[in-house]
Amino acid sequence: MVFIRTNPFRPEVPQYSRSVTTRLITPSQDAWVIVNEALKLLRSVYRQGHQLRQSGRSCERTGNYVGTTSGFV
Known part of the structure; x- marks a missing residue:
């Protein structure tokens, strides 16, 4: 999840x-991978x-993740 918001305590500025x-x-x-996805999401909501x-x-992690890591073994 990615979120953005304006200052709710400044009603004189446009709220978003x-x-x-x-x-x-x-x-x-x-x-x-995670940062790249977060940037895509941020671009979609930014105005x-x-x-x-x-x-x-x-x-959020749901379920068990079993995978491999990149790098030297």
């Missing part, structure tokens, strides 16, 4: 708040002209 979620096709522990106060991401 959005969040979006996705599920990886293949479960991954690779930070590059110019708003003074953003907060943004963030959340990764």
Whole structure:
């Protein structure tokens, strides 16, 4: 999940708040994969002209992940 929002305590500025979620096709522990997906989600909810106060991401793990890591063995 990725979320962004403006400052709710500044009613004089335009307000905006959005969040979006996705599920990886293949479960991954690779930070590059997760960051790349988060950036795609952020681009989909970002709107110019708003003074953003907060943004963030959340990764939820459902089920057991059994996989391989890249690198030397």
